[in-house]
Amino acid sequence: MNAMTRRIVIGTAAVSMAATLAACGKAGGGSDSGKDNKSIGILLPDTVTARYGSFDKPLMEKKIKELCSDCTISYDDAAGDPSKQAQQVSTMITKGVKVLILDPQDSVGIESSVQAAVKKGIKVIAYDRLAQGPVSAYVSYDNEKIGELQGQALLTAMGANAKPTSKIVMINGDPADPNAAMFKAGAHKALDGKVNIAYEQTGLWKDTEANKKMNAAITSLGAKNIAGVYSANDTMAGGIATALKGAHINPPLTGQDAELTGLQRILVGTQTSTIYKPYKPEADATAEIAVDMIQGKDWKSITDTTAKSGSGQTVPSHLITATSVTKANINATVVKDGLYKTSDLCSAAFVQACKNAGITVG
Incomplete structure (x- = not known):
């Protein structure tokens, strides 16, 4: 074999070996390849609503790790910005997550991002809010029933003032x-x-916006003519309560999410009710579905109903029951379940109010 022939043979062998190594690398897979991919993305909508950072995120992460110790988790939140969340979905796609748990800031606007993720083989679980687009599963609460519970709680708190002429x-x-x-x-x-219902507006889930709208309602209707206030959640109820205090009135006021500050307002009488949605069952069910998807198991055994999204998809769903909370049952619900430490709920300014509600302090 002459020198030229040897160079050709060696060169051919090197190319062949490189191709073999490349093929092995592709088949062996990293965190973003095929069946070995155990990466889960979690995207939540904002940091204003206290529950997301305090409950949803840590509960999901804990359950995922319990069920799949070698699963990796990537997390981000949209800080209330739909365009930021769309970019975060793109980042999750680039990272190569296999399952994406998505609580959409804008359920309509996120549809194209969901489509892009699904085209890349990612399974999308809609968490708490049903995103439009081809999501695989949805975990939340019976949200229309929650609205009914809120409305009924307001009527109950209004008592004899709950009549067709009451504003x-x-x-x-x-x-x-x-x-x-x-x-x-x-x-x-x-x-x-x-x-x-003499004045109805959106508070955008923000205490500042709700405060502004409540002040406008007071100006429009007259403080003494307001017999009750429906607030869709506790964050907004905080801004509303401030406006009511400024107007020197204290009508019944609803809320939702059993936020610590909302419960404390209930204890002292500046808010009459909230909605307790046990976060652990929601977070746990979502984590179980995500891990089952990762491990190729039958996750549909967890979804026991369906929901229809705004874009027309019928989505396998799991909906959890919520409870209306007032001062009368606060001890038997959120306190009994240990949602917060009693020392936090019954801090110095609320010790007597806690005792009056039957909560053991100290």
């Missing part, structure tokens, strides 16, 4: 959130014909 203010959630529409529909089901 109430209704501050709804963000229209970009599909749950807001369901809360609103349920509340109207309970309230329509029973009271006069």
Whole structure:
């Protein structure tokens, strides 16, 4: 064999070996390849709503790790910005996650991002809010029923003042959130014909916006003419309570999410009710579905009903029951379940109020 022939043979062998190594690398897979991919993405909508950072995120992460110790988790939140969340979905696609748990800031606007993820083979689980697009599963609560519970709690708190001529203010959630529409529909089901909804606006889930709208309602209707206030969640109820205090009135006020500050307002009487949605069952079910998807198991055994999204998809779903909380049952619900440490709920300014509600302090 002459020198030229040897160079050709060696060169051919090197090319062949490189191709073999490349093929092995592709088949062996990293974190973003085929069946070995155990990467889960979690995208939540904002940091304003206390529950996401305090409960949803840590509970999901804990359950995922319990079920799949070698699963990797990537997390981000949209800080209330739909365009930011769309970019975060793109980042998750680039990272190569296999399953994406998505609580959409804008359920309509996120549809193209969901489509892009699914085209890359990613399974999308809609968490708490039903995103439009080809999502695989949805875990949340019976949100229209929650609205009914809120409306009924307001009527109960109003007592004899709950009559068709009584004027109430209704501050709804963000229209970009599909749950807001369901809360609103349920509340109207309970309230329509029973009271006069004299002022109705969106508070966008923000305490500052709700405060502004409540002040406008006070100016429009007159403080003494307001018999009750429907607030779709506790964050907004905080801004509303401030406006009511400034007007020197204290009508019944609803809320939702059993936020610590909301519960404390209930204890001292500046808010009359909230909705306790046990976060652990929601987070656990979502984590179980995600891990089952990762491990190729039958995740549909967890989804026991269906829901239809705004884009027409019928989505396998798991919906959890919520509970209306007032001062009368706060001890038997959120306190009993240990949602917060009693030392946090019954901090110095609320010790006596806790005792009055039957909560053991110290």
